Amino acid sequence: MDPTPQQRARNPWGQGERLRGEILEAAARLLSELGGEEGLTIRGVARAAGIAPASIYQHFADKNALVHGLIEYDYERLAAAMAEADAALPAEQVVDRVRAQMHAYCQFALDSPGHYRLMLNNRPRREPGEPPKGPLGKVILGVTAAFERCEQAGHKLRLPAERSAVMVFVATHGLVALWHASPDERQLDRIEPMVSEFLSLVFA
């Protein structure tokens, strides 16, 4: 029943900041188990981390701060996974590198539905003057760059590179969001081909 039933040893003198990381890790673990934001509670995170609920408030002002800490951490994970997938392919396979990025994106979304939904449904209200994409900006930037390399390699696009990136990204989000809403094992295999189809639609 209890994920971490044993007593936790307190951190050594002067290293209290460690607990912040442990709380984030425990919250991430819990969110993965739950598959959604609904059961993600202060008490639950505390239990998963093996600490008292009150201890969380030494590191996060309130539940919102904890959630946003999680989201930030997750965006870094996602961007890293996409960049890695991109870099893993030889430079000349320009189209495959777009596909690899989007594949990594889907993998993240399908492996961690709770994280993905939390990230995309709690995007920050944007300040006037900021770019409209929020933390997703980096993701789209990476895809845009990959599309630009396609153009330089001679592949014709039906839309400018950045617009192509936005289109493919938006469509892929629709796809994984719909799958999250009613997951179906038998449909899982259809997701990747559909992303490829989105890709082929933006190429001339």
Add this chain to the structure above:
Amino acid sequence: MDPTPQQRARNPWGQGERLRGEILEAAARLLSELGGEEGLTIRGVARAAGIAPASIYQHFADKNALVHGLIEYDYERLAAAMAEADAALPAEQVVDRVRAQMHAYCQFALDSPGHYRLMLNNRPRREPGEPPKGPLGKVILGVTAAFERCEQAGHKLRLPAERSAVMVFVATHGLVALWHASPDERQLDRIEPMVSEFLSLVFA
């Protein structure tokens, strides 16, 4: 403060079923005001309908039954809006009729974010043997028919009609879902052009 502060007159003898409709209407109103499922509570619906919370349980087994009643009602509204938009155009404007359906879809999603999110995030677990689309099947069916008329009129598609419909639908859902996640008035005008762009991508 109170949405319906005045006392409600009880329904006449034998017409108790009326309250079921009033409850659904009150729930719909409340959901529109809230803009999300989070605050949609039995007590809130009761207050909006001007009745006691307990009275809801004479017409709905539990909160889930109430929510699913709402969802069913909303799917009918959506399908009707799309069919009407389709029929409002002359038969020969085949492409515009696809666009009109998707425009009606977006209008619904943007006018009633709470309803839209409730519908798409609470899709039923599918029984083995059922079509995989759930209540969205009818929506996609209408778009598919519109694409088939395009083909018959001589417009070339890059994918079969049904596949085109699914692609455009999925992409459009991604678009409105992202807008819901961080609404921005200045981006509102960009939604319709993007849907048109999705459409033009599936045409050869």
Add this chain to the structure above:
DNA sequence: GCAGTTACCAAACGATTGTTCAGTGACTTA
């Protein structure tokens, strides 16, 4: 008039939630 049904409601129950506050014990500095 009287029993029975219908349409509703007031009040409470029990569970869960975020959050606060007053500590407790271990360690460091003086």
Add this chain to the structure above:
DNA sequence: TAAGTCACTGAACAATCGTTTGGTAACTGC
């Protein structure tokens, strides 16, 4: 050894939630 700091906790508060129970008042059929 004494004072102070740090890491952390137990217990409670106040709010909200879905749901149940036991009614009451109005109307119908007899």
